[in-house]
Amino acid sequence: MMAASLGRRDKKATATRLKADLNRTDNSSGVRQLQELLDAVLNPEKPAADTEALDWCKCLIAGGEGFEDFCKTVRSYDNATLCGLVWTANFVAYRCRTCGISPCMSLCAECFNNGDHTGHDFNMFRSQAGGACDCGDSNVMRESGFCRRHRLRTGENVPSIPRDLLLMSEMVLPRFILCIIQYLRDGYIEPDTSTERDLQKVLQQLEPQISFLEELTKMGGAMRTVLTKILTNQQTFKDLSMDAGQSVGQRKRVKLSSNTKDPCIIESLKHKCFLEELLFWTIKYEFPQKMVTFLLNMLPDQDYKITFTKTFVQHYAFIMKTLMKSHESDTMSNRIVHISVQLFSNEELARHVTEECQLLDIMVTVLLYMMESCLIKSELQDEENSRHVVVNCSEALLKNNTYWPLVSDFINILSHQSVAKNFLEDHSLLMLWMSFVSFFQGMNLNKRELNEHVEFESQTYYAAFAAELEACAQPMWGLLTHCKVKETQEYTKTVVRYCLETLQIWFDAIGFIDEPAPNQVTFHLPLHRYYAMFLSKAVKCQGLDLDSLLPDQEMLMKIMVHPLQIQACLSEIHSNMWVRNGLQIKGQAMTYVQSHFCNSMIDPDIYLLQVCASRLDPDYFISSVFERFKVVDLLTMASQHQNAVLDSEQERPMLEGALTFLVILTSLRVHLGMTDDEILRAEMVSQLCMNDRTHSALLDLIPENPNPKSGIVPGSCSFEEMLSAVADFKAPVFEPGGSMQQGMYTPKAEVWEKEFDPIMVVLRTVYRRDVQSAMDRYSAFLKQSGIHTGNPWPPYKERTPLHPCYKGLTKLLHCKTLHIVIFTLLYKIWMDHQNMSEHVLCMVLYLIELGLDNQEPCIEEHCHDSWFPGTNLLSNLHHVINFVRVRVPETAPEVKREAPPSTSTEASSYAQVFSLVAERRRKFQEIINRSNTEATQVVRPKSSSTRWVPPGTPPQLVTEILEIRESMLSLLIKLHQKLSSKQNSLSASWLEDMDTSRHTHGDGITAIERILTKAAMRSCQIKRSIQDICGKVCPPVPPKKNSPTDKKTMDKEERRQRARERQQKLLAEFASRQKSFMETAMDVESPDTEAAMDLGASEVMESEVLYDCVICGQSGPSTEDRPTGLVVLLQASSVLGHRCKSKEAKKLPTSDEEHIYAADTCGVAHDVRLTLMQQFFKDSSCLQSVSIGWDGGVYVQTCGHTLHIDCHKSYMESLRNDQVLQGFSVDKGEFTCPLCRQFANSVLPCRPGRETEAGAWHTPTNKKTFVLVKEVEDLQEKLGPFPVSFTIQPGTESNLSKEMELVIKDIKNTTQKKYMDYGKNPGSPDNDFLFMYSVARTNLELELVHRGGNLCSGGASAAAKRSCLNQLFHVLAMHMRLYSIDSAYNPWTKLTQLFDMSGFDEKRPEVPMLFRDVPSLLIIFVLTMPQPLRKEHFTCVVKMLYNLQFTQALAALSTKFSPEERQAWSTSGALKKNAANAETSFEVLLSHVISELSKDNSVYKVNLISSVWSPQSIEFSLQQFCLPFLRLSCLLQHHLYGDNLTSCLEEEEFSSLAVCLGLLSSAPPSNTVHSASCLKWAVSTFDLVSQWCTEVTGLFQMQAEQSLTLLVQEPQWASPRLLQLPDNYNIIFQYYHRKACTACKKVPKDPALCLVCGTFVCLKGVCCKQQGICECVLHSQHCGAATGIFLLINASVIIIIRGHRFCLWGSVYLDAHGEEDRDLRRGKPLFLCEERYRVLEQQWVSHTFDHINKRWGPHYNGL
Helix, strand or coil, X not given: CHHHHHHHCCHHHHHHHHHHHHHXXXXXXXXXXXXXXXXXXCCCCCCCCCCHHHHHXXXXXXXXXXXXXXXXXXXXXXXXXXXXXXXXXXXXXXEEXXXXXXXXXXXXXXXXXXXXXXXXXXXXXXXXXXXXCXXXXXXXXXXXXXXXXXXXXXXXXXXXXXXXXXXXXXXXXXXXXXXXXXXXXXXXXXXXXXXXXXXXXXXXXHHHHHHHHHHHHCCCHHHHXXXXXXXXXXXXXXXXXXXXHHCHHHHHHXXXXXXXXXXXXXXXXXXXXXXXXXXXXHHHCCCCHHHHHHHHHCCCCHHHHHHHHHHHHXXXXXXXXXXXXXXXXXXXXXXXXXXXXXXXXXXXXXHHHHHHHCHHHXXXXXXXXXXXXXXXXXXXXXXXXXXXXXXXXXXXXXXXXXXXXXXXXXXXXXXXXXXXXXHHHCHHHHHHHHHHHHCCCCCCCEECXXXXXXXXXXXXHHHHHHHHHHHHHHHHHHHHCCCCCHHHHHHXXXXXXXXXXXXXXXXXHCCCCCCCCXXXXXXXXXXXXXXXXXXXXXXXXXXXXXXXXXXCHHHHHHHHHXXXXXXXXXXXXXXXXXXXXXXXHHHHHHHHHCCCCHHHCHHHHHHHHHHHHHHXXXXXXXXXXXXXXXXXXXXXXXXXXCCCCCCHHHHHHHHHHXXXXXXXXXXXXXXXXXXXXXXXXXXXXXXXXXXXXXXXXXXHHCCCCCCCCCCCCCCCCCHHHHHHHHEEEECCCECCCCCECCCEEEECHHHHHHCCCHHHHHHHCCCHXXXXXXXXXXXXXXXXXXXXXXXXXXXXXXXXXXXXXXXHHHHHHHCHHHHHHHHHHHHHHHCCCCCCCHHHHHHHHHHHHHHHHCCCCCCECCXXXXXXXXCCHHXXXXXXXXXXXXXXXXXXXXXXXXXXXXXXXXXXXXXXXXXXXXXXXXXXXXXHCCXXXXXXXXXXXXXXXXXXXXXXXXXXXXXXXXXXXXXXXXXXXXXXXXXXXXXXXXXXXXXXXXXXXHHCCCCHHHHHHHHHHHHHHHCHHHHHHHHHHHHCCCCCCCCCCCCHHHHHHCCHHHHHHHHHHHHHHHHHXXXXXXXXXHHHHHHHHCCCHHHHHHCCCCCCHHHECCEEECCCCCEECCCCCCCEXXXXXXXXECCHHHCCCCCCCCECCCCCCCCCCCCCCHHHHHHHHHHHHHHHCCHHHHCCCCXXXXXXXXXXXEEEEEEEXXXXXXXXXXXXXXXXXXXXXXXXXXXXXXXXXXXXXXXXXXXXXXXXXXXXXHCCXXXXXXXXXXXXXXXXXXXXXXXXXXXXXXXXXXXXXXXXXXXXXHHHHHCCHHHCCCCCCCCCHHHHHHHXXXXXXXXXXXXXXXXXXXXXXXXXXXXXXXXXXXXXHHHHHHHHCCCCCXXXXXXXXXXXXXXXXXXXXXXXXXXXXXXXXXXXXXXXXXXXXXXXXXXXXXXXXXXXXXXXXXXXXXXXXXXXXXXXXXXXXXHHXXXXXXXXXXXXXXXXXXHHHHHHHHCCCCCCCCCCCCCCXXXXXXXXHHHHHHHHHHHHHHHHHHHHHCCCXXXXXXXXXXXXXXXXXXXXCCCCCHHHXXXXXXXXXXXXXXXHHHXXXXXXXXXXXXXXXXXXXXXXXXXXXXXXXXXXXXXXXXHHHHHHCCCCCCCCCCCCCCEEEECCCCCEEECXXXXXXXXXXXXXHHHHHHHHCCEEEEEECCCCCEEEEECCEEEEEECCEXXXXXXXXXXXXXXXXXXXXXXXXXXXXXXXXXXXXXXXCCCCEECCCCC
C-alpha cells in the first residue's frame, strides 16, 4: 500500500525523503520503505519495455538531484589511473610497437595524440573485434608512451568520495541488477525446443536497462567500486536470490544446469555472485555487444578484473560449447576475443589465473574437446587398417575458423614467459598437446587422379593450411621464443622426446613400414615440424649436441619419408602430373612455399631432411631421392630406356626437380649455421631480385620467423637498417600517361654482383615466372655493367660454413652413387640424349662445385664392380671408366654395334653395372640388420642388376656393353668444346694464363672453366690430367640428330643484324603499299571539280583543306553533302568559375574555426554583376553586356582526328550492337576515337573552304580609320544567310547545316538548364544568343588558362593541340546569324558615333557602355559579321573596343583616388588638353573622365582606397586592366587568321600583344610603352568619352555603391587552384572522420571531401539522397557542372566523378616509403605528395580526366 501511495507522489520528493531517512543513524524504517518501493517498481512480471522502473532507479540513485548533475558530481571523484576506454568493431585506434610490451597493446586516438610517439613504429588501425585503451597500464605498455593525463596519474590525487553520495546506489543497484538477470532468465529459450528462438527480441527490450548500467560504469572509479562490490559480493547474491527464490527464474536455472552433460562443467557453473550469472547469460545470449561493453568498462577496477578473469576461465568450456552451436560464430568470435584479449595480455593476471584456476589445462582440454567433434579416419598409407584419426577439413568448425578465438587466447597466454614455463614443465599437458597436434598430422590427404578429371574441386585446403598455421605453428613459435638460452635445455629435451614418441605412435597407427603409399600426398606434418624446429633451436641457441636428440637410424629413415614425399610431389605438380586434380593442388603447392607459411612448412621440412641426410648413409639417401622423383630409369648410359612411371615429357622436369632439390638440400644454410641477420639479408635479397618491391610488399613477403618484424629484437639488425644496406630507394615517378608509380626498392649493384642467390630464389618463388624474372633482371644488370653480354647462367654462390653438428651433410656430395649419377648425366648431355637440358647441366655442375668447395676425407673401398675407387670427388673426377653394361630395348642403336673383339674379355670383366634401387635396398638391409653380421657379407650375385626391372614392362630388354673410356674431367672438357662450339676450345696451357677474377658471372663455359680451375688448384694430379686431355682432345662422336650446335655457329650479332634488316625492309614495303592504296582511293572518291567550280568558289581547288577520315582511311575536302568532322569531347566546366583573385590556394579547414568563403570566386562575381544589371537595365541589353559560362560553361576539345560524319554514324551503330562492356555509354553519344582511342562524345563539322583565309583577306590596307568603321557598320547590316558560296538552293537544307544544328543541340545538352537561362524570360532568343557567344568566350578563356594565364610563351602549347576554336567559331557563327541585332541598339554605333542623348527617357535604359564587358562585345561583333571576316575589319573592331576598354580603365582607376588626388590629376590634365597628342595622353583623358563623372556627385561619394599614385603606377594599372582584353583578342586572331603568337617576357607582354593586334606599328623599348599611345579614335575623342560618361551620370535610380560596383570591373583572375591540403594526412582524418554531415547531422559511414570547394559530403549515404541521387553526385553537378574531385576520408584515395561515370584516381598522400595506403589498411603516417597533387590539379584544369584515367565505370547516381 505504502509503495503505491509513494508512486503517485512526485518521484524527486520521494527520493529526497528516502535519502534523508537512510542517512539517519537508525535507518531501519528508511530501508524497509525503500525495499517495499523497489518490490513494487522492480517487478519482473511487468514487461521489460516499461521504462517506469528505470526512471525510478535514476531518481532514487541521484537522491532527488537531477540525474545529469549527479553524474557530474560522481565523475569529479574519478580516481582511475587507467584509460580503459572500450570500443567496438570499426573504431579507429592506434598501436605503437615501440611502447608496447604485449603485441596486442592499443590506444584510443585521444591518448595516442596526447602522448609522444614521434619516431616510433606505430600505426593506426580499424579495430576488427573491438578493444580497449591500455593507456596507464604498465603491464601492457611502457610508461614512456602514456599520455599526459595517465603519466601524471591525476586520478591518485582525487579526494575520497563522501559516503552519502553513493549510499542510494548501494541500496538500489543490487535490486536493479537482479531484475535484469530475472528478465534474462525468463526470456531464454533453449535452441532445441520447437518454438522459434528470438533472443534479439529479449535483448532489445532490455536495451535501456543495460545502457543504463553502461552509463554507470562511465561515471568513473568511484561508481565502479560500488558496482564491483555488488557484482562480486556472494552474500548479497545469496540473500537476494533466496528472496527471489519463489520467482520463475530460479526454477529455470536449475533445469538448465541439469541438462548440461558434463558433470565437471556443471560444478563450475554453480553461481555464487551476480557477476557469474551475468557472464553466464552473456554467453547464453551469444555475447550481446552492450553486455560485453558493460563487462569490459568495469575492467579498470583491479578487484573486479581479477574476479572477472577467474569467472571467465570457469566458463571457458561453456563458451566453447555455445560457440560451436552458434549460427553467428563470426560475430561471437569477435566478441569473445574482445574480452579475452583484455584479460590474457596482462602477464601478472595470466600467471595468477594459470596457477589458481588451471587455465592451461582448461584451454588445452577445451581445444581437444572441440577438435574431437570433427575427426575422421585417416586414409594415409594403409586405408584399411589405419587407426589414426585426423580433423575433417570440410567441417564448418575448420572451414569457418570457429576455433580461432580459443587458439588466439592460447597463443596470447603462451607469449608470457611464466605461463610458457608452466606449460613446458607440465609433462601430462605436453602429452595432451602433442595428441592435439597429431589430429592435424596428415589431414587433407590428396590422392592423385589418374583417369578422369576430378568433378568437384574441393577448396578445403584453405582450411587445412589455416588450421596448421594457427593451431599448430603459432603456438610452436610462441613456445620457441622461450627456449632461447642454455638454461632452458631441459624444456627442449622434453618436447623433442614427446615429439618422437608421438611420431612413433603415428607411424604405428598408419601402419607405416618403409615405403610410402604411391600417388598420395599430404602437406600437413606438424609433428615433424615441431620436432625439426625444436632441434634447430637446441643446436642454434642452447648448445645441445644434436646426436643426443636424434633417434636410431631406422626411425630417421621413417621420419625422412614424408617430407621427401612432399618435395617430390611439388616437382610432380609443377610437371603437370596432378592436372586431373584440378587447380586446387597447384594452390596447395603454392601456399606451402608462400611467405606466410614457408617458415612453418617448407623450411622445417628441408631442415629435417638435411638432418636425416647428415646422419644416414649417403648412398641410401641419394638413391631414395631419385627413386622418389621417379627418374631412376632415366639414369642410364643407354640412349633409349623405358620408364614405367613417367611419360617422356615429364622426365625432364622431374629430373630437373630432383637435381634442384639436391642442390637446395646441400647448399641451404637457413637452419645450419646462418645467423638471424644473415637469414634476414638473404630473404630480402631474394625477394628484391625477383622484382622491385614496395616497402609494404617486402614486409609482407619476408617470413616473420626467425625475425619478427614488429618490435626490435635486441642485438639484431632491424628490418630498416638491413633494407638500406641491400637496396636503393626509387622515389615514386610519374609517367606522363598519368600512371602512378609507387616508391620502390631495388637491389644495389653489389648485391647483384655478390649476393644474388638463385637457389634461395627458387626456394621462395610461389610462381615459376618469378625465377625467370630474377634471371632476366640479373642478365640485364650484367649487360648494363658490362660484365657479361650473353645469356648468363645462375651464378654460383659461396655458402656460410656449416655448423659442426651438420658436417655429415657434405657426405652426400662425396658418395659414389651421386658421382655415378653425375658421370651418367654428363655423358648423356655430351651425347645429346633426349630429355637433357641446360638446366640439368647447370645443376650437375653446381653439385660438382659444391663438392669441390666442401672437401671430405676419402673412404677407399675396393670392390670389383664398383665404378669409382673411393668416395672423394677430387680423386673420382679423373678416374676413367672404360666399359659399362646397360640394359636397353632391342630397338636401341647400341644393340647393333658389336663389341670390338680385341677387348671383349676385358670388357666383360670390367663393365660397370649400376642399379640405384638395388643399391638402396642393400643399404636399407644393412642399416636395419646392423646386428646381423651375415647380411653384410652377402655378395650380391651379378644377376641382381637385372632383377630390378619394374613389373609390367615389355620384356624385350637386352644387356649390352658400351665402351666409354671417359672420366668426369674429360667429359667436362668435351662439354666445354661443345658449348663454345670450337674444336680445341681449351689449349694445353690454358690453366696457366687463366684469369680467375672473371669467373663468378657468366654462362656454362665460364662455369666449366671455374670448376676445372678449382679442381686443378686442389690437386696436382688433376692439373696434369687436364693438360693431358686438352693436349690430345678429339671431336665428339657425331650426334645422331641435328644438334643445336649448328644453329649456334652463326654469330649472335650477325643474326641480330639480319633481323634488323628484314624488319626495315618490311616496314618500307608496308609504307609504300599504304601510300599507293591511298592514291588510288583518292582518285575514285574525289568529288568532280566542275561541281565545285559551279558553286562559285573562285579559289583553285589546291588550296582546299584535305581531311583524312580515320575510319575509312580516305582523304578529301569537307563538302556540303559529305561533311567531315573533328572528333570532339564536349564537357561542362566550372573551372573558370572557381578562380579567385589571390594566387594562393584556399586552405582546407581542419578545425571548427576555419572556413572557406565562396564569395570571392569568379563565378559568384559575374552572377552578382548580371543580377545587379538586370535590376536597372533592359534585359536584352544586359544579356549582351556580360558573358556567362564561368560555371557550367561548355568546353570543347579535340584529339585532332577527323572522320566523315556518315562514317561516324555507322561506327556508332557498330558500337551500339557490340555488347562488350565499354566504360562509356553509346546511347549518350559517347565513343572513343577510332584512331587514338581518346574519349569523345560529338563530332564538330569542318566548314568547306580554304585552310586559313587566302592572301586577300590578310593584306593590310591603308584605308583611313573612319572608312573602315563605316565598312564594319555596313557589314553588320548585311546580316542574313551564309555568304552565297555556301548555300545551294534556298529551302533545302544541306547535310552540313543539319550537322551544325545537331552539334549546337549537343552543346546545349552538355550543360544543365540552370547554367543556360539567365534572362528574365528563359528560352528567348536573347538568352540563346548569350549562351552561344559565351561558349566561345569559355573556350578562349580556358585556353588562356591552359597557356598559364598569359600569352608570353607564344605559339607552342599542349592546349593549342586540343583546341578547335576555328571550327567551333564557324559553327557558332552560323547559328548566331539567326539572330539579328536591332540596329538602333547596335553597340557599334555607340562605340563609333556621337548622337543626341535626348531620347533617354525609356523606362529601362540600356546598359551604359562603361559597364559593358569588352571581350563579350568583341566576340559578338566577330560572330555576327559575315564570315570570313577580312583581317582589316577585325583589327578595326579591336581598335574601337580598345578605346572603350581604356576609358573603362581610366574610370575604374579614378574611383580609387582620394578626393584631393583626384582634384590634382584633374587640374594637371586639363592644362595639357590643347597639346598635340592630347588624344593619346592618359593624363588628359584621365582628367576629362574625372571632370565628366564628377558632374553627378554620386559616383565619387564612396571612397575605396587612398594611396599615392605616381604616373608609373597609373600606367602599370592601366596596362593590367587592358591586358585580359588584349590576350583574348590576340588568341582569337591567332585562331581565325593563323597568325603566330610571339613569345616574350612578362614585362613586355602588353607591347608585344599590341603590336600583334596592330594597335602599335612597332614595339617601342619595353620601359617606354604607353597604353594610351594605342588609342585610335574615329570621332572626336572628348565628345565620345563625355557621351559614355553621361550614360553613367544620368542614372538616377542607382545608388553610388551599385554604380561603383559595375564601374570597377575586375578582369584579372588568378589560375584555378584546388584547395591547399595539410602535409600530414592525420590532421584531415582526425577532424573529418568523426565530423557530422551538415545535411543529415549524422557521422557518415563513408565521409568525403570536395577538393574544389571543401564541402563535406556523405559518399553513398542514403541519408542525403535527393530524387534518387546520392550526395557526391549531386555535389559534383552543383559545384563542378558534373565534374567532382572527392577525397574519401576513410580510404585516403581520390575519386573523380565525370558525368555519369566515375573512377578511382589514386592517392595524393604517400607514406615515408612513397606508397599509397588505400583504405588505410596499414595505418602508417601519410604525407602529401606535392607532385601527385599538382598532377591532379593539372588534369582538372586541363579537363583531361577522361583521357588519362582508364578505369571508368558507371556510378548510377549511387555515390
